[in-house]
Amino acid sequence: MMTGSLCPSPAERLNRARADLRMGLPVVLDETTLAASVESLDPARLAAMRALGPLTLAITSWRAETLKARVYDGDLARIMVPESADLRWLQAIADPADDLATPMKGPFRTQREDDASVARAAIRLVKSAQLLPAALLVQVADAPEGLTRLTVTEAMEGMANEARFAPVSAARVPLRASEAGRVHVFRPDNGAEEHYAIEIGAPDRMKPVLARLHSACFTGDVLGSLKCDCGPQLDAALRQMGEAGAGVLLYLNQEGRGIGLANKMRAYSLQDQGFDTVEANHRLGFEDDERDFRIGAALLKRLGFSQTRLLTNNPKKVAMLQSHGIDVVERVPLKVGMSRFNANYLATKAAKSGHIL
Numbered sequence: 001m002m003t004g005s006l007c008p009s010p011a012e013r014l015n016r017a018r019a020d021l022r023m024g025l026p027v028v029l030d031e032t033t034l035a036a037s038v039e040s041l042d043p044a045r046l047a048a049m050r051a052l053g054p055l056t057l058a059i060t061s062w063r064a065e066t067l068k069a070r071v072y073d074g075d076l077a078r079i080m081v082p083e084s085a086d087l088r089w090l091q092a093i094a095d096p097a098d099d100l101a102t103p104m105k106g107p108f109r110t111q112r113e114d115d116a117s118v119a120r121a122a123i124r125l126v127k128s129a130q131l132l133p134a135a136l137l138v139q140v141a142d143a144p145e146g147l148t149r150l151t152v153t154e155a156m157e158g159m160a161n162e163a164r165f166a167p168v169s170a171a172r173v174p175l176r177a178s179e180a181g182r183v184h185v186f187r188p189d190n191g192a193e194e195h196y197a198i199e200i201g202a203p204d205r206m207k208p209v210l211a212r213l214h215s216a217c218f219t220g221d222v223l224g225s226l227k228c229d230c231g232p233q234l235d236a237a238l239r240q241m242g243e244a245g246a247g248v249l250l251y252l253n254q255e256g257r258g259i260g261l262a263n264k265m266r267a268y269s270l271q272d273q274g275f276d277t278v279e280a281n282h283r284l285g286f287e288d289d290e291r292d293f294r295i296g297a298a299l300l301k302r303l304g305f306s307q308t309r310l311l312t313n314n315p316k317k318v319a320m321l322q323s324h325g326i327d328v329v330e331r332v333p334l335k336v337g338m339s340r341f342n343a344n345y346l347a348t349k350a351a352k353s354g355h356i357l
């Protein structure tokens with residue numbers, strides 16, 4: 001029997017829940033419901049859940065809209081799973097990859113009675129595990145031992161809470177852009193992603209620092225993808241900081257605007273079917289931007305900065321920093337890396353996401 005401080009805290013159980021969902025294990029919500037990610041479920045676990053009672057599939061209203069399923073719960077829909085439905089049926093609802101090839105998926109019966117808060121927490125959990133936002137639910141009288149347990153309140157509050165970051169390590173790394181580079185690694189207290197800060201020179205903490213919040217883009221930053229402008233933005237930001245002799249670039253591990261690389265590649269393949277970057281996210285069931293923008297403000301403060309000259313074309317980043325205690329004295333545009341492959345992408349960001357072209 002674990003006692004006192006050796007017991008996992010709600011935040012620790014939340015992080016376990018993410019790992020369990022990624023492995024295909026259900027988690028117990030409010031002691032009443034088992035929730036599993038459709039994406040990672042296997043046939044044996046599906047059969048075990050089905051043996052417990054009628055199954056419900058929770059999806060977001062974005063996904064429901066594409067599937068023409070009636071939405072009674074605002075931001076989500078609860079589809080009643082027919083007894084004949086197998087794993088492929090569930091996966092076809094979760095994953096839009098074959099929507100165009102097999103458009104006739106319904107009609108679906110969606111639940112309108114009872115409270116949707118357990119379903120909502122389940123969707124939030126699978127999303128925060130960077131899985132497709134589709135959660136299979138079954139009600140239970142006695143939840144099996146050994147599964148991770150959370151109340152809906154613990155899950156929702158845990159995901160809404162702002163992480164606190166501690167510096168882990170830092171070292172000098174001479175860069176092409178500046179020999180006076182220093183890389184800092186920060187670790188959150190909630191078991192989530194680490195993020196990095198690249199400090200150039202020795203910026204004066206009493207003056208506005210030339211800063212960039214850069215969200216990870218494996219394809220753009222590492223591979224030199226022409227589908228976006230991330231790689232050239234990363235290079236140009238560091239170069240400008242090198243030329244100015246001082247600056248700070250936060251490299252935030254929020255791949256794919258927070259949906260993760262696997263989902264970003266799903267979004268790219270929808271873009272190949274003709275959908276734009278925003279529509280692709282929505283068809284997958286995500287918001288167009290799932291990033292937690294508070295992280296950037298927290299890290300800047302942790303590094304001792306309170307005023308910035310922010311390199312960005314995204315007014316939302318400016319507004320977020322302002323509302324979280326970082327003064328943005330100037331927005332410095334960062335317009336580089338346009339190509340014929342990303343012209344539509346950049347135009348969509350300007351038209352739909354408020355970016356300044």
Ligand SMILES: Nc1nc2c(ncn2[C@@H]2O[C@H](COP(=O)(O)OP(=O)(O)OP(=O)(O)O)[C@@H](O)[C@H]2O)c(=O)[nH]1
Pocket residue numbers: 213214215216217218228230233254255256257258259264267268277281311312313314317355
């Ligand atoms: N979901 C999704 N993410 C994408 C796509 N293209 C690029 N990204 C991600 O978008 C993010 C771009 O981040 P940033 O360049 O920091 O942010 P921004 O909002 O474009 O703002 P600024 O560049 O500062 O003007 C990265 O996480 C990329 O991985 C896409 O088509 N779909």
Ligand SMILES: [Zn+2]
Pocket residue numbers: 217219220221228229230231
């Ligand atoms: Zn990119």
